[in-house]
């Protein structure tokens with residue numbers, strides 16, 4: 001089917017493929033085509049995305065509309081391709097400020113957060129874990145914008161471009177896994193800035209990895225800023241980063257980790273503290289200094305998110321102990337979302 005498509009522009013690039021905007025010349029519709037890199041592992045991936053999308057459709061839930069529709073697949077010049085509904089700008093692009101849409105209005109943050117959690121609640125209800133939620137993998141469905149008057153406390157009202165509708169769609173079902181219950185999945189998944197600590201630690205993990213990532217994404221779209229500016233280099237630094245962002249690991253959880261992986265935590269009174277820099281000499285002096293500088297720059301989410309209900313939602317989603325983390329089905333009922341009803345007109 002891809003033979004009839006004419007490429008119009010590049011949209012993005014990932015570990016598995018290059019995504020382009022293309023017009024289907026037989027129908028005139030404009031779509032997104034992912035051209036998978038030429039390697040054998042990628043062949044498996046094309047089937048995974050299509051298979052997963054089919055499972056979502058078969059589940060017969062309106063939440064399927066929160067995922068980029070898979071229209072078809074094929075191959076061209078030896079490249080495997082998958083054709084998607086065209087979405088308009090990832091949250092990563094919006095946060096970078098190129099479209100002039102950041103900061104997002106509070107109402108849009110609320111609506112986007114609700115849609116993300118509803119989408120992943122549906123995925124989880126089918127026993128599937130996304131594993132790689134990040135602003136790059138969430139896009140807005142429509143690009144229409146309008147200009148409103150926006151009150152800046154310092155400078156007064158000025159024009160501000162906002163989206164007409166804050167509808168989103170989840171991209172990239174190429175890393176999904178079926179949850180292994182009750183023992184948990186294993187192996188390294190996710191992107192370091194959004195990776196749950198149990199994955200970093202090499203412990204079994206499950207649905208909670210998506211909750212942790214979405215907590216970080218929701219904080220970022222509220223702040224219009226990244227939580228972790230640059231990728232950390234070592235696992236111990238990543239754990240220290242999580243500790244700085246969301247607060248200390250609960251002592252009993254830290255103790256259970258320490259029993260498996262000694263020298264991860266130090267214990268002072270009733271507090272568990274990630275040992276950083278590590279006691280061994282696995283990292284060179286200049287790398288230590290660079291890592292300490294990075295850690296110094298990280299500000300706790302609690303000092304940055306001043307909306308109490310939103311902060312509570314983020315904190316519940318990013319609990320260091322996955323057993324204490326909010327489940328998606330409960331997250332959509334969080335009191336932060338009461339405002340969805342209160343703010344409806346009529």
Ligand SMILES: Nc1ncnc2c1ncn2[C@@H]1O[C@H](COP(=O)(O)OP(=O)(O)OP(=O)(O)O)[C@@H](O)[C@H]1O
Pocket residue numbers: 011012013014015016017018019032034068084085086087088089090132136137139171172173174175
């Ligand atoms: N349907 C779409 N509409 C518009 N843009 C898209 C669409 N799908 C993907 N993109 C853009 O292309 C980028 C890469 O897509 P995607 O994440 O699916 O590729 P990938 O190779 O599987 O990446 P990863 O390395 O994260 O697994 C996205 O971040 C997004 O900017």
